[in-house]
Amino acid sequence: MAPGNDSFVTEFILLGLTDRPDLQLPLFLLFLGMYMITVLGNLGLIFLITLNSNLHTSMYFFLFNLSFIDLCYSSVFTPKMLINFTSKKNIISYVGCMTQLYFCFFVISECYVLTSMAFDRYVAICNPLLYNVAMSPKVCSTLVLASYLMAFSGAMAHTGCMLRLTFCDANTINHYFCDVHPLLQLSCTSTYVNELVVFIVVGINIIVPSFTIFVSYCLILTNILQIKSTKGRSKAFSTCTSHIIAVSLFFGSMSFMYLKPSSAGSINEEKISSVFYTNVVAMMNPLIYSLRNKDVKTALRKTLSRR
Template identity: 60%
Template sequence: MDANNHSTESQFFLKGLTDDTTFQLPLFILFLLIYSVSVVGNMDMILLIVLNSLHTPMYYFIRNLSFIDLCHSTVITPKMLVNFVSEKNAISYHECMDQLYFFLIFAIAECHMLAVKAYDRYVAICSPLLYNVLMNSQVCSWLMAGVCFLAVAGSTVHMGFMHTVLFCKANVINHYFCDLLPLLSLSCSSTYVNELLVLCLSTFNILTPTLIILTSYIFIITSILRIQSPEGRFKAFTTCSSHIAAVALTFGSAMIVYLQPSSVHSLAQGKVSSIFYTTVLPMLNPLIYSLRNKDVKIALRKTLRKRGF
């Protein structure tokens, strides 16, 4: 049987989060609210930064993170919402591969973007006098280019090997979107190389940003401890703790899904963990990284006054 022809004609069915029909409508409402907040929050952040000319490196990275979060949730959530209210959660082979490809791009970009933001905060707090030199526009552009390169390269490598997989088992994907491991579990050809690739690239894309973030925050916290004012220390620790919580949520859930051997990996557990970094985190990031910021609050008030609110 020709793998390509067979794959082209294949149709998958997404199992979704639950088989219990009584939960379908409540889950639809819940995730519709989460997605709506995510879209509004991230779009607002992008528009506020652009309209109010907040062009410092910090806001440049916040704007890009908001764009990544907006795209990340949009790749996954609309299809999931449709599946909650449809009888057959069908998705064609090409649609499935497209969803997987763009999901990988924005998931990998998210990981490295969080590392870039942590490095930016490290430079701002630990070397404030050199901040404008170390984080000039050229450096910021190169950092974003690196994030984009790693995201596109990693997802392209995954998809190149995914197209070699032959699907001839059951066509029901035990997930709410087309993810790597649930798809590989349907293969009737060898997936050893694919699983090894998932482990290696996930280790790089998760552990490398994690080490950068942890190192940055160790230096940041050390600098905070030198602050004489108790109020200043408390405010700085509060900001850092919220950032670290977001990072822990992102990388913790990703590690559960992608850094376990296939022999012990649970698809049901993976589904629950995936919810955090595909739907919840894109909603929380604007609140954690942006709306607590004084400049953003001022920009929001100015924008509302201009619009007559």
């Protein structure tokens, strides 16, 4: 029996992404490749930003934290997913399941780091003369610390409410990791409080950052349209495009996944949606920010030439 819980269940069985035997190997190779790109891409960005002094600015400080977060939460979910493709029965302990659930900490922190990056772009484009003051190292550190504190409180709320539930006989999770909605469907006690907490916590952590990002980009767009030079407008747009793509992928999949009751929609839709924010976004972020970024490409060339 798990400590601190009246559950009769000591372990869960993860059904995985699909039960079709003919898809197991192709999907294993696909997600293994994606995970390798994720690890190499995010580690590469972290080392580039650390080793190159010209990247020691607020924008790249946020990008450093974004890469760290992507690396962490993809490593929490993807290895267990890969095991599921190669084993007949993928078992996770009760403690392991609650630990995995707690690490939604990293997903929540990404919401606020992306919001901080939008604010950084707003100041850079709309108030360039105040940029060094408004985005000082102290301000940037405070924003990132606040992101982690919000994530910590959200993760504690999710996990704490899950620990109060009782799981009787059902222990098969129709998912590839221990997520909130599939676990709520297994509980033999009322999940009303849990669903309310999920809706409130996730609502705050999606709606507030989304609204802040939306306002920031409305102000940025207004400012860009006032630029008379076509080259100037093009440069301003290019600095925001990467971030808009990353935000759209991340918040779109998160909203579809969590801003609805656990009974709404099929579990297969939830699996596909969760693949985006646990695998695709974490893989795409380093590609989006490096392939479209001259500073990163220049830093990479300098680093390779030094080696």
